[in-house]
Amino acid sequence: MLSTRLRYISDCLPSGVRLLAVSKGQPVTSIRSLAEIGQCDFGESRLQEASPKLNALQEFKNLRWHFIGRLQSNKVRSVVKSFQFIHSVDSFSLAERISRISGEEKCSPMIMLQVKFREDPTKGGFSPQQLLDEWLKLNTLPNLKLVGLMTMVPINLDCEDRRNVFRDCRALADQLNLPDCSMGMSSDWKEALQCGATWLRVGSALFGDDKNHVISHTDITKSD
Ligand SMILES: *Cc1c(COP(=O)(O)O)cnc(C)c1O
Numbered sequence: 322m323l324s325t326r327l328r329y330i331s332d333c334l335p336s337g338v339r340l341l342a343v344s345k346g347q348p349v350t351s352i353r354s355l356a357e358i359g360q361c362d363f364g365e366s367r368l369q370e371a372s373p374k375l376n377a378l379q380e381f382k383n384l385r386w387h388f389i390g391r392l393q394s395n396k397v398r399s400v401v402k403s404f405q406f407i408h409s410v411d412s413f414s415l416a417e418r419i420s421r422i423s424g425e426e427k428c429s430p431m432i433m434l435q436v437k438f439r440e441d442p443t444k445g446g447f448s449p450q451q452l453l454d455e456w457l458k459l460n461t462l463p464n465l466k467l468v469g470l471m472t473m474v475p476i477n478l479d480c481e482d483r484r485n486v487f488r489d490c491r492a493l494a495d496q497l498n499l500p501d502c503s504m505g506m507s508s509d510w511k512e513a514l515q516c517g518a519t520w521l522r523v524g525s526a527l528f529g530d531d532k533n534h535v536i537s538h539t540d541i542t543k544s545d
Contacts, residue, residue, distance in 0.1 A: 323354050326527050330510070334521075338514060341387055341503070343524030345370065349377045351528055356381045364408070364522055366390025368399055375403055389471075389522060391445055397422050401430050408433040408471040408503045408522070411445035413455045416462055423464035433471040433503045433520075434459070436493065438486045441475045449493055456497060469501025469519065470494045474509060484512050491517030 330340055343364040344352045352363060352374060364387040365371035375386060387406040392415060400407065401423050410416050410432050423429055437446035447455070452470075459467065472490045474483045487504055494502050494517075505513025507526035514521065 323351065323527070323529065324358050326529060327355060327358065327360060330521070330523060330527060333511070333514065335514075338519050338521065340527075341389075341520050341522045342527055343389065343506075343522050344374070344528070345390075345524065346530075347524075347528050349374050352378060353381075355527075356384060361385055362387060362406075362520075364389040364524075365404075366409075368396045372399070372403070392419075394418055398426065401426055401428055404430065406431045406433070408520075409435050409445070411435040411447065413458060416459055416465065420462035420464050429464050429466055431466045431468045433469045433501060434467070435471045435473075436490060438472060438489050439475050439478070441473075444473055444475075446472070449489070452493070452497075467499065469499045469503060470497075471503035471520075473506075474504075480512065483509050484516055487513050487516035487518065 334340060339362060341362045341364045342355055342360050345366045356378065361383050362385050365374070366389050378384060385406065386404045387408055388400050388404040389408045392400060392407065392409055394415070397418050401419060407419065407430050410419065416432065419430065419432070434452060435446040436452055437444055437448060470490055470493060472486065474486050478486065490502050490504055501519045502517055503520040503522060504518045505521045507523050510521040510523055
């Protein structure tokens with residue numbers, strides 16, 4: 322059940338760590354069920370899919386929407402108007418554009434900068450060095466709240482290597498004085514939690530539509 326899985330994950334979270342329910346691919350009815358039992362943060366990766374869902378859920382005034390997908394420049398205006406958080410800011414030019422348009426729209430989104438700690442041609446993101454090089458420039462941009470880093474781990478890494486990536490992300494965020502690390506998904510949120518994540522982005526393990534990642538009954542009943 323959705324509520325059981327939500328409770329299972331929520332009960333694992335120390336204070337200061339929050340669950341982002343990744344609702345991409347999920348129907349409004351499932352999002353509504355979670356919203357009704359207190360989940361406030363939802364993540365979507367495509368504007369086209371997200372817009373009708375946001376409209377359908379307007380009655381929930383306390384929901385916070387997080388954009389987590391690759392953000393095309395022509396979608397920035399719509400995204401800053403509806404999403405309070407953007408986790409996937411992967412270049413200076415995108416940050417600059419979000420800054421300018423946020424000024425025009427009189428909003429000030431929370432921003433996580435996406436960082437790539439391993440080569441991965443399928444993913445966007447700053448390299449750690451690039452982020453350090455551009456950090457001062459990024460900080461001059463108005464209308465943005467730079468709150469953290471976001472990272473995704475390449476799927477082929479083993480457990481120890483995934484932890485190394487998460488630790489590197491936490492260390493870089495600390496070096497830059499950023500409170501948040503958005504890291505950990507259905508398959509690795511527990512490791513991310515151990516390594517200093519503050520936002521876990523969990524989809525299938527929460528909504529329960531991925532046979533590999535669904536939290537099993539034994540997982541829920543054993544205390545670990
Ligand atoms: C889909 C997605 C997730 C959630 O993935 P699950 O494996 O379903 O938990 C997290 N982060 C991003 C950026 C995603 O696109």
